Amino acid sequence: MIQAGLQNLPNETCGFLSGKYNNITTWTEMKNSSTTPNSFFIKKEFVEEALKTIEIIGEEVIALAHSHPTSNPIPSYLDLRSHPDSTVKMVIVSYKYKNPLIKCYDINKLTYKEVPIYVNK
Numbered sequence: 781m782i783q784a785g786l787q788n789l790p791n792e793t794c795g796f797l798s799g800k801y802n803n804i805t806t807w808t809e810m811k812n813s814s815t816t817p818n819s820f821f822i823k824k825e826f827v828e829e830a831l832k833t834i835e836i837i838g839e840e841v842i843a844l845a846h847s848h849p850t851s852n853p854i855p856s857y858l859d860l861r862s863h864p865d866s867t868v869k870m871v872i873v874s875y876k877y878k879n880p881l882i883k884c885y886d887i888n889k890l891t892y893k894e895v896p897i898y899v900n901k
């Protein structure tokens with residue numbers, strides 16, 4: 781995920797983190813259909829395709845992840861508003877600093893709370 785985000789710079793990256801028993805093992809990237817920098821828009825068909833892929837390998841979606849190429853890993857108002865499901869966590873990778881920063885949040889309506897993230901690889 782960190783690699784994918786780096787490759788897509790200066791554009792944002794978005795995808796699902798999935799696994800079993802809250803243990804993240806898989807990254808499924810989705811195509812960013814946004815034409816403006818610092819935002820993303822994923823077409824419904826790409827979301828469905830990604831969800832199907834995760835289902836086929838028998839995993840559950842744990843988090844929806846995206847990158848912040850130049851800003852801190854804090855959810856923006858738009859991030860909160862467009863987050864689809866409070867049972868899915870939000871992961872943000874920031875490339876603002878030399879070492880990418882990863883943060884994970886529980887999203888509840890328009891509020892967020894930082895939670896620890898467990899990534900297996």
Ligand SMILES: [Zn+2]
Pocket residue numbers: 846847848854855856859872
């Ligand atoms: Zn964001």
